[in-house]
Amino acid sequence: xxxxxxxxxxxxxxxxxxxxxxxxxxxxxxxxxxxxxxxxxxxxxxxxxxxxxxxxxxxxxxxxxxxxxxxxxxxxxxx
Numbered sequence: 001x002x003x004x005x006x007x008x009x010x011x012x013x014x015x016x017x018x019x020x021x022x023x024x025x026x027x028x029x030x031x032x033x034x035x036x037x038x039x040x041x042x043x044x045x046x047x048x049x050x051x052x053x054x055x056x057x058x059x060x061x062x063x064x065x066x067x068x069x070x071x072x073x074x075x076x077x078x079x
Contacts, residue, residue, distance in 0.1 A: 033070035037063050 027035070044059035 028073075030070050030073040033066050033073060037066040037070060040066060 040059045040063035044056045044063060047053075047056040047059060
């Protein structure tokens with residue numbers, strides 16, 4: 001009986017992972033880049049509020065990278 005339960009549990013876990021993966025693919029590449037931009041801005045704000053200026057600067061640089069990448073996806077990159 002425990003083998004059947006563990007099999008169902010494993011199947012449930014695999015299904016949850018599949019549905020999460022499908023959700024991650026839903027947005028466009030540009031949307032994902034902008035989400036990463038926002039995420040790093042949030043991390044920077046958290047680090048600033050904790051007094052970590054160096055860590056915050058690193059997060060700001062990451063945010064800028066994702067913003068520039070999103071701009072290039074939009075056709076706004078400089079040549």
